[in-house]
Amino acid sequence: MTSRSPATVMIVDDDYDIRETLEDILGSEGYRVLGAANGVDALALLKKGERPNVILLDLMMPVMDGETFCSVWRGDPSLADIPVVILSADPRAREKARSCGATDLLPKPVQLTALLAMIEHYVG
């Protein structure tokens, strides 16, 4: 795999296995992966100055869910140009993605090829 650094993907998901898997897979694909267990952690990373090329965002999370995160993201001009892709198993993910103004959607479970194509699209 060719190194495409410093392309950074932020994973916001409360499921540890998903974060691990994505960090593993995307890491092996040459992406720098930032993991956050909820919206608050994600915002903390962004506050520290992290500027990922794309954010993969789960919806159902403790502390701060995806939708709340979205409203903060949209309200902050310094963040607004970062694409946010909803990665969720929520049956109503499509409506929620629309209503919270997300850039795109990847319903769980996700095919590896579809995942990589999506990231490629926004990082590319």
Place this chain on the structure above:
Amino acid sequence: MPLDFRAVLEVLADAAIVSDASGRITFLNAAAHTLLGWSKDQLIGRPLTTIMPERMRAAHEQGFARFIATREPRILGKPIRVPALHHDGREIDIELTLSIVDQDGQLTIIGVLRDLRERIELEQKLFSQRLIAAQYAVATVLADAVGTAEAIPRVLRALTEALDWEVGVYWNANPDGSLDAKFGHWRGDPRNEAFARTSQRIHLQRGEGWPGRVHESGQAMFGTELDRAEGYVRRELAVALGLKSVLLFPVICSSHRHGVLEFLSAHAEERDEQLVRLMTGVGFTIGQFMERLEIETSLRESREWLQTLLKSIGDAVIATDQHGAIRFMNPIAEQITGWTAAEAIARPLDQVLRIIDEETHATMESPVETVIRERRIVHLANHTMLVPTRAPQRVIEDSGAPILDRSGKLIGVVMCFRDVSEKKRIERREREAERRAAMIADLVPELVWTLSAEGGLEFRNQRWQDYAGKIEGDWLKLVHPADRARVSAAWKRTREISIPLTEEARLCRATDGEILWHLLRIVPIKDAEDRRVGWAASATEIERQKREEEGSRFLDEATALLSASLDYEKTLRALATLSVPRIADWCSITLADQKRPLIIAHVDPEKVRWAQELSEKYPPEQTAKTGAHHVIRTGKSELYSEIPDSLLSAAAKNAEHLELMRKVGLRSGMIVPMNAGGRTIGAITFISAESRRTYRLTDVALAEQLAERAAHAVDNARLYAEAQHAVRVRDEFLAIASHELRTPLTPLQLQVQALQKSPNERSSARLETISRQVARLEELVNNLVDISHITAHSLRLEYSTVDLAEVLREVVAKFQMQAARSSSTIKVTSIASATGWFDRARVQQIIANLLSNAIKFGSGGAIDVTLTVEQDIARLSVRDDGIGIADEARARIFERFERAVSSQHYGGFGLGLWLTRELVEAQGGAIHVESELGKGSSFTVALPLKRAELPAPSSLLEVKR
């Protein structure tokens, strides 16, 4: 017939004054006293000139002297108009008719005076008084006679009967003086008819025969021995028939000789000069009648006179001698008694009739007996009954007058009577009919009344009076004000076009003010001539029918209302509002778990607020022995037909509360339970106040039905809410379940796929298996999610331009491996492209499901997939050679959890075809199957390529699954 003229004159309606030959007044009757004002004492013995105006006296004395000297016949019986002097000095115009009676050589002059101006008064007197028999008979005939031809035969009949002679003939004078016997009448021996008929064929020349002579001379002739009568033309015939006497007299008037009347008797009559004179007078009367008929100018007067006498018809006259033996009967008397005059004459009156009291039936003295005893005129006005020995008894009005000779000796009695039984019978029948009608009217349960033609109240039956009380004048006052305008309009219409009225209206009961529905009917009453003389009206209480009708209509409306909404509070409020004022003035609804009524309704929102405040201030006792909470506890209705003050006192919390409740004017009430599913969930209270209606058991039945329906509606609303909740819970569960199932799939799938990217020999086959199973798990989870969406009606399709041929190729390619594993071959026959507006992922899913089924049930044979397009409809067909589907299963394989074969042999949820059908139909298509058991199945999906109603493609979030 020895009649004393005085007796006759006394009963005469006309004034009569009698003088002797010296011109001194010897008698005047009561009518004369009335007419002239002079009493008997003032006039008797005085000269006739006393009653004449001064200027007339000389002429009178001259004329009278000549009259006595010459007895000039032309003034006899000829009415002349002269003025008379009233006692008070007035001059009055009278019509004077003079006649002269010669008794034993003594002359008596009788003047009959008729007041021309006071005719009406006279008519009345005439009506109640009597004429003597023969004159009366003639007068009676002439009174209602229309013309000579009609009158003469009756005169003949009347006179033959009055005289008791056998044959009467009228000889009509022709202008040349010849005579024709125009009319004849006979009685007694039937052979007499031959004489009458023969006479009628005879034409006598002027002066020929006895009639000719009488006509020429103007003098009566009396032949007592017909067999020796000279010049009598029909002598032989008359003798052969046994006729012995003949009397002829002219029908004469001053200006004209009309003819001759001839009467024959089978008896050898003695010459009776008085009879001759009397008949001469009759001849004058008839002549006068005829003249009157001829003279146009006197026609009106004549008519009045005739009409006056007309009223006398029906009066019977019987004359007796001083011992009460009958001497004369007129035809009416004959008719009433059943005796002919011939039979009755000489018999004592009591053999022919007696008189009894109408009520007691006790025999009474007859007027004849009274007159004989008291020698005065008697009038036995009413309540007497004539009991003839040969005829039915009748109610009569009778009178009697003595017949006195010159010396004042009683020589007979004239009795006049009038049959009033018909009148009485009619009166009685009318009274009877009226009483019967009233009795019947009292028996019927309706209100019955009659109205005059103008609409004024007349008869009212007892029920009417009980119901309406003291209403007078306008019956519409009975009608409740709310209906009065409508009924009034209908009543007006009815009167205008005289058609029966039928209207339903509420009537107010006077006793207690209760308002009850009635059916009003009014029909015109018509008399025999079809003239409207009034109205008959009835009112039938239809409260029950009306309430039932109203009740069922109300129930229908209420039921519609109850099923209109699932918001039970809104529904109950609408129900309560519907109830007022339809069935109650107040309606309140209390639910089992609430202390105060949930809803209080009244037409006046002000009153509702007031009642709510009242119920907050004085909340109902939960443990009371009556009332809504009691009904809720017991589930039994309570009915208070009347709400007496004691009930209010018992319910009141204090004096103020009592006063407030009294103010409402509660009249009647009922509380019914709202029973549903074996529970009482509440109670509805209906109260009547200002509408004054009284509830009965039937109303309770209606209210119970209503409450039950309301209870069901509330129960349904509850069940619906519960069901809604259950659905929400299920959907939530499904959403969470699918989320939770998918979440672990995500890393699992990604890990497998990542591993597969760097395969090694040993692990690749295993990874393949893991990957396949993960995919299968994913498909199951996806189906589950779809199902939850479809059942929750929240399936969203993501439309885009999709080429079905391309999708088909992709899906088939994916399935090639799987098909190969089950030794199936997929053969595709497809057109190059079939582009339409579809949800790409759903189309993939449809094709995948069909292929998956074909592989699963295809028994490893060939699978033919074809895609064609015809008229903008794409047809995708997947055919296998497998086990096929039994006929009975074919219809249900598209239903949820259905399968054609046992799940023991073939796995799966049994949701595949149902989901496929749902997805096809959601995109406007259809799916059907053709199959034969053991020979395979063919599923065909038809999808329209163009659809107008498709949603616009979304600008964002194209399907990327």
